[in-house]
Amino acid sequence: MPTLKDVAEKAGVTITTVSRVLNNRGYIKDATRDKVYRVMKELDYQPNELARSLSKKRTSIIGVIVPSVMHPFFCEVVNYLEVYAAKEGYKVMLCNSNHQKDKEIEYIDMLKSNKVSGIVLCSRTTDIENSLPDNLPVITFERVISNQISSVSCDNYLGGELATRHLLDCGCKNLLHISGIRNILMPADARRDAFVRVCEENEIPCKVYYTEEAQFQSLNYEEYLEQIILDNPDADGVFTSSDVIAAEVIYVCSKNNIRIPQDLKLVGFDDIRLASLTTPKISTIRQPIEQMCACAIDTLLRQADQGFLPSKTVLPVTFIKREST
Amino acid sequence: MPTLKDVAEKAGVTITTVSRVLNNRGYIKDATRDKVYRVMKELDYQPNELARSLSKKRTSIIGVIVPSVMHPFFCEVVNYLEVYAAKEGYKVMLCNSNHQKDKEIEYIDMLKSNKVSGIVLCSRTTDIENSLPDNLPVITFERVISNQISSVSCDNYLGGELATRHLLDCGCKNLLHISGIRNILMPADARRDAFVRVCEENEIPCKVYYTEEAQFQSLNYEEYLEQIILDNPDADGVFTSSDVIAAEVIYVCSKNNIRIPQDLKLVGFDDIRLASLTTPKISTIRQPIEQMCACAIDTLLRQADQGFLPSKTVLPVTFIKREST
Numbered sequence: 001m002p003t004l005k006d007v008a009e010k011a012g013v014t015i016t017t018v019s020r021v022l023n024n025r026g027y028i029k030d031a032t033r034d035k036v037y038r039v040m041k042e043l044d045y046q047p048n049e050l051a052r053s054l055s056k057k058r059t060s061i062i063g064v065i066v067p068s069v070m071h072p073f074f075c076e077v078v079n080y081l082e083v084y085a086a087k088e089g090y091k092v093m094l095c096n097s098n099h100q101k102d103k104e105i106e107y108i109d110m111l112k113s114n115k116v117s118g119i120v121l122c123s124r125t126t127d128i129e130n131s132l133p134d135n136l137p138v139i140t141f142e143r144v145i146s147n148q149i150s151s152v153s154c155d156n157y158l159g160g161e162l163a164t165r166h167l168l169d170c171g172c173k174n175l176l177h178i179s180g181i182r183n184i185l186m187p188a189d190a191r192r193d194a195f196v197r198v199c200e201e202n203e204i205p206c207k208v209y210y211t212e213e214a215q216f217q218s219l220n221y222e223e224y225l226e227q228i229i230l231d232n233p234d235a236d237g238v239f240t241s242s243d244v245i246a247a248e249v250i251y252v253c254s255k256n257n258i259r260i261p262q263d264l265k266l267v268g269f270d271d272i273r274l275a276s277l278t279t280p281k282i283s284t285i286r287q288p289i290e291q292m293c294a295c296a297i298d299t300l301l302r303q304a305d306q307g308f309l310p311s312k313t314v315l316p317v318t319f320i321k322r323e324s325t
Numbered sequence: 326m327p328t329l330k331d332v333a334e335k336a337g338v339t340i341t342t343v344s345r346v347l348n349n350r351g352y353i354k355d356a357t358r359d360k361v362y363r364v365m366k367e368l369d370y371q372p373n374e375l376a377r378s379l380s381k382k383r384t385s386i387i388g389v390i391v392p393s394v395m396h397p398f399f400c401e402v403v404n405y406l407e408v409y410a411a412k413e414g415y416k417v418m419l420c421n422s423n424h425q426k427d428k429e430i431e432y433i434d435m436l437k438s439n440k441v442s443g444i445v446l447c448s449r450t451t452d453i454e455n456s457l458p459d460n461l462p463v464i465t466f467e468r469v470i471s472n473q474i475s476s477v478s479c480d481n482y483l484g485g486e487l488a489t490r491h492l493l494d495c496g497c498k499n500l501l502h503i504s505g506i507r508n509i510l511m512p513a514d515a516r517r518d519a520f521v522r523v524c525e526e527n528e529i530p531c532k533v534y535y536t537e538e539a540q541f542q543s544l545n546y547e548e549y550l551e552q553i554i555l556d557n558p559d560a561d562g563v564f565t566s567s568d569v570i571a572a573e574v575i576y577v578c579s580k581n582n583i584r585i586p587q588d589l590k591l592v593g594f595d596d597i598r599l600a601s602l603t604t605p606k607i608s609t610i611r612q613p614i615e616q617m618c619a620c621a622i623d624t625l626l627r628q629a630d631q632g633f634l635p636s637k638t639v640l641p642v643t644f645i646k647r648e649s650t
Contacts (some may be wrong), residue, residue, distance in 0.1 A: 049438040059439075061418070068404060070598070075400035079393060082421050091435065093386070094419045096407050110416065113374040115382075219598050247602040254604040273395070273544050279573040279579040279604060 002043040011039040020049055061178035062300065063119040065095045065104060068217065070224045072244060072272045073289075074122060077141065080293035081120055088301060092118065097123040099184070099213060105131045112136060118300040121145075124184065137303030139296050144187055144312070150303065153187045154311045159317040160194025161284040163239045164266040166283070168202055170265045170325050172237030175199055175206040176228065178221075178249070180241050182210040191241055191269060207232065211245070221245055226252045236264060243275040245269040246282045250324070266324040280323030288315050327368040336364040347372055383438075387625065388436035388444040390429060393542065397569060397597045398614075399447060402466065405618035412590045413626060415442065422448040424509070424538060432458045437461060443625040445596060447468075449509065459578045462628035464621050469512055469637070475628065477621045477638045478512045484610040484642040485519025486565045488592040491608070493527055495590045495650050497562030500524055500531040501553065503574070505566050507535040516566055516594060532557065536570070546570055561589060568593040568600040571607045575649070591649040605648030613640050 008015045013032060020026045039045075049059070062085050066074040082092045093116065095107040104123050108131055111119055118137035121128075129145050132138050140151040167175055177195045180188045192208055199206035209228055215221045225248050229235075238245040246268030250260055252300045258264050260280055268275055271286035292315055299311060329347075332580055338357060345351045346361045346544050364370075369485055387410050391399040407417045418441065420432040433456055438649045443462035446453075454470050457463050465476040471539070492500055499542055504517045517533055524531035534553055540546045550573050554560075565571040571593030575585055583589050593600055596611035627633060 041569070046434070049435075049440070056609050069394065069400055069407065070404040072397065072400070072598075075394055075397070075403075078400075078403075078419065079395040079421060081418050082394065086421075091439070092419045094403065094407050094417045096404060096411075109371070110374075113371050114416070115374070202495070219602075244602070251604045251606070273397075274599065275604065277544075277569070277599065278602070279576045281576070 002045045004045075006043060006048075007036065007039050007045050010043065011036050041249060058117050059091075059115050060089055061091045061093050061114065061116045062297070063093045063095060063107070063114075063116045064122070065107050065119065066122045067096050067099045067124075068096050069094065070096075071075050071149060071216070071219065071269050073242065076289050077122060081297060084294045084297040088297065090297070090301075098217065099124055099319045101128065104128060108132065118303065120296050120300060137300050139198065139297055139300045139303070141292065142187055148310055149322060150299050150310045150312070152292050152315070154287040154292060154317050155314050156187050156190035156317075157194045159269060159287075160191035160239070161198055161200060161287055162317065162319040163191070163193045163269065166196040166267060166319055166321075167237035167265055168198070168204065170237065170261075172265055173204060174232075174234050175204055175237045175239065176232055176235045177206065177208045178225070178228070178238065178240040179208050179244050181213050181216055184213070184223050188269075191239075195239055207235075211241075219244055221248050222252060225249055226256070229253065229256065229258065237266075238264060239267045239269075241269050243270045243272050243282055243284055244282070246324070247274055247278045250278055250280070250282075260324050269325075271320055275320075275322070282308055283322045283325040284317045284320050286320050288317070291315055327370045329370075329372075331368060332361065332364050332370050335368065338481045342579045383442050384416075384440050385414055386418050386439065386441045387622070388418045388420060388432070388439075388441045389447070390422050390432050390436075390444065391447045392424045392449075393421050394419065395421075396541070396544065397599050398567065398595050400449060400595055401614050402618060405615045406622060409619045409622040413622065414620075415626075423542060424449055426453065427455060433457065439499055443628065447620050462625050464628070466617065466621055467512055473635055475624050475637070476512075477617050477624065477640070479612040479617060479642050480639050481512050481515035481642075482519045484594060484612075485516035485564070486523055487642065487644040488516070488594065488609045488610050489520045489523040491592060491644055491646075491650060492562035492564060493523070493529065494501045495562065495586075497590055498529060499557075499559050500529055500564065501557055501560045502531065502533045503550070503553070503563065503565040503570050504533050504535050506538050506541055509538070513566060513594075516564075520564055532560075536566075544569055546573045547577060550574055550583070554578065554581065554583065562591075563589060564592045564594075566594050568595045568597050568607055568609055569599060570647070571609070572599055572603045575603055575605070575607075586648065586650050594647075596645055600645075600647070603627050607630045608647045608650040609645050611645050613642070616640055 004018050008018045021033050064081055069075050069078050085092050097104045112133050122141040142153045144151045179192045253260050260266050268282040268284035271284045275282040275284045295313055327345050333343045389406055389611050394400050422429045431611050437458050447466040467478045469476045502520045505513045528635050578585050585591050593607045593609035596609045600607040600609045617640055
């Protein structure tokens with residue numbers, strides 16, 4: 001395999017010059033730069049990133065921990081994180097934690113050992129602070145751990161408000177909310193808080209149902225949703241905390257001859273691609289997933305700088321009207 | 326930061342012993358091993374994977390190149406590849422190529438420079454052979470490049486046969502097939518070949534429509550599908566080459582008051598989670614995605630051995646009856 005020295009010799013320059021071209025450091029004449037690149041190509045020279053990383057003490061890798069990339073929301077998140085990391089010359093190392101605390105800690109240790117440049121944490125919220133490395137930038141995504149750790153999330157409270165107000169504007173008089181996972185605190189819980197407040201303010205009867213970790217994992221809420229729908233024959237509007245749940249509400253209603261939107265209005269959350277693949281298409285709250293990912297990568301890379309202060313970024317959501325309301 | 330030496334001193338053993346415990350090599354008494362682990366924990370010792378990798382000349386990272394992890398099929402593939410890689414102590418580096426040849430080559434070069442242990446290539450088929458490294462294990466996933474490169478795929482021909490025969494068994498007399506991307510050769514094309522052959526054998530009129538790269542990227546086939554459905558009022562059965570396309574056929578039919586399955590029977594392909602999230606749920610051909618991923622990781626890691634011969638593994642598909650037929 002050709003070395004830096006081979007490239008330098010063939011290009012008739014010093015090793016230092018080749019190294020400066022590679023690292024884009026110092027002043028180099030265009031003609032020299034072109035020549036070095038041409039020789040690297042001729043010799044099929046591959047810089048050893050491993051050795052370079054060791055001398056820099058860091059790789060240009062960003063660790064991404066998600067509960068499961070099988071979940072359509074996190075699959076979109078991981079996609080955009082990779083796209084924006086690649087734009088900055090960073091690679092993404094992917095970790096599925098299944099919301100298990102021991103797996104999360106194991107992955108964090110693994111990422112530390114691999115000298116990643118930073119971690120985007122999209123998994124669990126609590127108890128994990130002590131396991132996070134002091135000297136490694138971390139940002140949480142739709143999760144908030146503490147004031148010491150940067151986070152990016154969408155305006156969940158506004159989302160809950162927009163969804164609920166829209167159902168009221170449609171004339172609904174009796175609302176249900178299918179909420180996030182019981183016992184895992186998340187920013188998404190603010191969707192429920194807003195739902196309850198708007199209902200109370202308008203003196204509209206409402207009920208909140210929580211979901212389980214196992215349902216989140218399997219993406220299967222059907223039996224549970226069917227029971228809820230059958231238990232509440234007077235409900236005329238449902239706000240679900242995800243589009244996945246909304247898609248299953250559509251199925252359960254169709255099975256029980258409840259027409260959407262005629263008999264029951266439905267609003268989801270996330271605006272993942274699935275929301276446009278159902279029949280009827282789902283009215284939903286759009287999280288700006290792409291912009292949230294761009295912001296997460298940007299914030300993470302800035303954290304390597306001195307004097308960085310942890311930031312909490314909240315991006316706005318919008319209501320998207322489709323056919324389920 | 327504590328070093329190997331600190332651990333050895335505190336545990337009262339030699340550096341070699343600590344290294345043997347870390348690398349799980351040679352005979353070590355259980356009591357010694359426990360002691361070393363206890364001290365590592367006490368000191369919060371983190372092995373420097375980067376330095377270890379440099380001495381082994383390889384990282385324990387597997388590169389995975391997909392067109393886009395946004396696509397629900399590849400999101401399931403990436404999920405299982407990570408799960409099976411993690412079981413063997415490997416990490417996954419994720420790359421989205423968008424089916425662009427130059428991006429694929431750039432990613433392959435990047436993975437080479439980063440000394441990954443192997444590459445799972447789920448992107449384009451053709452012209453890329455010369456860019457693949459000689460000394461690095463590569464396996465293609467639902468793509469076949471050449472006899473020199475291992476591959477894992479599902480039995481696409483059988484899938485096409487099962488889907489078409491099922492439509493005939495349902496009494497269909499006029500069939501349509503919405504096929505893969507025009508001008509990109511893939512094993513999935515065998516689904517179309519089987520469809521055409523079964524139709525010809527049974528003297529059933531049939532038409533094949535191809536799709537475009539841009540539609541695959543955007544997951545949006547709606548206008549195109551609506552035109553096809555309106556152009557073929559006599560069609561009573563549709564076989565689509567993916568569940569994503571099938572979900573959009575359901576939408577387009579509902580919009581045009583064509584009832585599924587009463588007026589039109591529909592069979593998809595893949596059996597991704599989406600197939601059970603639509604109303605009606607989609608009858609489809611199940612690719613054994615999890616087993617294909619387990620096989621890809623296993624084959625890739627075996628390739629590091631001497632005397633390895635490139636293998637083509639084809640795993641069986643099954644027909645899953647749901648509500649669209």
